Amino acid sequence: xxxxxxxxxxxxxxxxxxxxxxxxxxxxxxxxxxxxxxxxxxxxxxxxxxxxxxxxxxxxxxxxxxxxxxxxxxxxxxxxxxxxxxxxxxxxxxxxxxxxxxxxxxxxxxxxxxxxxxxxxxxxxxxxxxxxxxxxxxxxxxxxxxxxxxxxxxxxxxxxxxxxxxxxxxxxxxxxxxxxxxxxxxxxxxxxxxxxxxxxxxxxxxxxxxxxxxxxxxxxxxxxxxxxxxxxxxxxxxxxxxxxxxxxxxxxxxxxxxxxxxxxxxxxxxxxxxxxxxxxxxxxxxxxx
Amino acid sequence: xxxxxxxxxxxxxxxxxxxxxxxxxxxxxxxxxxxxxxxxxxxxxxxxxxxxxxxxxxxxxxxxxxxxxxxxxxxxxxxxxxxxxxxxxxxxxxxxxxxxxxxxxxxxxxxxxxxxxxxxxxxxxxxxxxxxxxxxxxxxxxxxxxxxxxxxxxxxxxx
Numbered sequence: 420x421x422x423x424x425x426x427x428x429x430x431x432x433x434x435x436x437x438x439x440x441x442x443x444x445x446x447x448x449x450x451x452x453x454x455x456x457x458x459x460x461x462x463x464x465x466x467x468x469x470x471x472x473x474x475x476x477x478x479x480x481x482x483x484x485x486x487x488x489x490x491x492x493x494x495x496x497x498x499x500x501x502x503x504x505x506x507x508x509x510x511x512x513x514x515x516x517x518x519x520x521x522x523x524x525x526x527x528x529x530x531x532x533x534x535x536x537x538x539x540x541x542x543x544x545x546x547x548x549x550x551x552x553x554x555x556x557x558x559x560x561x562x563x564x565x566x567x568x569x570x571x572x573x574x575x576x577x578x579x580x581x582x583x584x585x586x587x588x589x590x591x592x593x594x595x596x597x598x599x600x601x602x603x604x605x606x607x608x609x610x611x612x613x614x615x616x617x618x619x620x621x622x623x624x625x626x627x628x629x630x631x632x633x634x635x636x637x638x639x640x641x642x643x644x645x646x647x648x649x650x651x652x653x654x655x656x657x658x659x660x661x662x663x664x665x666x667x668x669x670x671x672x673x674x675x676x677x678x679x680x681x682x683x684x685x686x687x688x689x690x691x692x693x694x695x696x697x698x699x700x701x702x703x704x705x706x707x708x
Numbered sequence: 709x710x711x712x713x714x715x716x717x718x719x720x721x722x723x724x725x726x727x728x729x730x731x732x733x734x735x736x737x738x739x740x741x742x743x744x745x746x747x748x749x750x751x752x753x754x755x756x757x758x759x760x761x762x763x764x765x766x767x768x769x770x771x772x773x774x775x776x777x778x779x780x781x782x783x784x785x786x787x788x789x790x791x792x793x794x795x796x797x798x799x800x801x802x803x804x805x806x807x808x809x810x811x812x813x814x815x816x817x818x819x820x821x822x823x824x825x826x827x828x829x830x831x832x833x834x835x836x837x838x839x840x841x842x843x844x845x846x847x848x849x850x851x852x853x854x855x856x857x858x859x860x861x862x863x864x865x866x867x
Contacts, residue, residue, distance in 0.1 A: 422731040423710045425775045448776075455752045455771050462710075465730070467776065492765065495837075513841030514819065516753060518765040519772065601840060602754065 420454040422446070423462035427470065431577065434468050435551045439575030441466070447577065449488055449524040452516055456530070473523075473579050483583045487523025494522060501585035501707045503592035507538040507610070510594065513602045523578045527568050529633070532604035532675070536564045536634040538594055540626035541610035543584040551575035564634055588708025590614045590622075593697025595690040596629075599676070605629035606675060607683060609690035613644075613698040620647050620699065627691060630672045630683035640666030640691060649699050656696040663688035663695065715778035719743070720787025726774070734760070734769040734777050738784055745785035745814045749843075756842030759815035760784050766822040766841060785814035788821060795821060800855035808846040815842040816852055820859070829861040 425448075428434040438445045446463040448454075473488040476497050483502060485494070495508035495517055511517055511525075511534050525535045526546070544560035548571055558571050560581070572578060586592055590612055597607040607630040614622040623641045628634030643662040672684040701707070712727040719741070728737055735758045738746045746769055749757035753771040760769045761783040789795035794802075797820045801807050816839070823830055823838040830838065835856060844852060 514838045515766050515768045515841035519767050
């Protein structure tokens with residue numbers, strides 16, 4: 420990425436206006452950690468919004484309101500009943516990157532290996548976009564994350580906050596990332612939120628990503644697992660493997676880093692299986708609500 | 709040709725002004741400003757030899773544009789300790805033969821300092837989480853962990 424100039428607007432409105440004026444020559448800069456992967460040779464003017472606030476986590480009755488510029492490290496360190504993103508943050512790159520990267524940056528600049536979109540599909544979320552005219556526009560998370568976020572972020576519009584679902588009593592969360600090395604990008608990611616009542620899965624939201632062009636809810640896995648009995652003791656992960664394989668079949672899995680598509684298709688159900696087991700255990704332990 | 713711009717930040721306790729090019733990374737600014745303890749390794753935010761502490765947090769200076777440091781507090785290994793008064797972790801590294809080739813040592817020390825300043829007695833699990841951003845190419849992690857345990861009270865998870 421060739422940066423030819425930088426601007427540090429004092430207000431969000433100024434940032435939006437500057438980005439609109441610059442058009443393709445402008446670049447919204449938050450943490451900036453993803454720019455190393457952008458090999459574009461065209462010079463861009465960075466519009467650095469890191470000092471505009473938009474950072475912090477606020478507890479709401481049924482959700483958490485997370486500022487788009489909240490560093491991933493803050494998600495990692497935050498603790499509250501029903502909060503699950505600390506587990507996602509801990510598996511995110513390295514501590515240095517967690518200190519630098521922002522939550523919004525990971526959502527707005529979607530690479531297929533990005534971590535938070537998958538988790539947010541399982542937890543459910545709603546984005547807030549500040550438009551160029553100063554309005555706060557809500558966007559359903561499932562729509563925002565289904566394809567390129569650019570659709571909802573025309574030049575000058577800025578993602579400012581995300582409302583993240585809070586796990587209620589009886590719910591559990593599981594998150595798995597298949598990586599070659601500890602801090603590597605994910606080859607396949609799965610996140611699951613499950614509600615267990617009287618030894619049975621009664622609700623389940625499963626999502627996968629990294630090995631798909633965009634993260635996706637796994638409706639078939641969900642329908643196969645809702646109603647399934649889960650023993651309180653001696654839970655066997657492989658109890659979920661058949662459903663994970665059947666539910667993941669036929670999706671357009673893509674291998675990266677030299678791995679074949681067939682390998683990705685075999686790896687994804689393993690991540691899903693592990694995430695389901697982790698979510699069920701989390702629910703059985705009564706960690707939320 | 710991009711023009712240089714003025715920025716200022718506190719470097720190792722001293723407020724300083726710098727002329728920077730828009731696409732100059734902090735690593736290069738620090739090295740040309742005399743902080744040669746900031747090492748170039750991967751140049752893509754993976755290996756951690758370029759680690760510095762910014763506003764109390766360990767960050768990679770090789771992928772941070774210099775202008776992003778404007779107004780902040782930056783600490784390099786030159787601002788942590790010296791031969792006469794080393795940081796306790798520096799001392800422990802020497803005592804534990806944990807320095808090895810030395811290339812990752814500034815990053816290791818700064819990662820440890822950032823954690824210990826925040827939590828002087830972290831659990832082993834937390835320490836492994838917060839120290840995961842620097843690679844030792846000698847692969848001698850055990851000696852580094854021995855040194856870390858000396859200064860962190862053993863890293864017991866049962867505290």
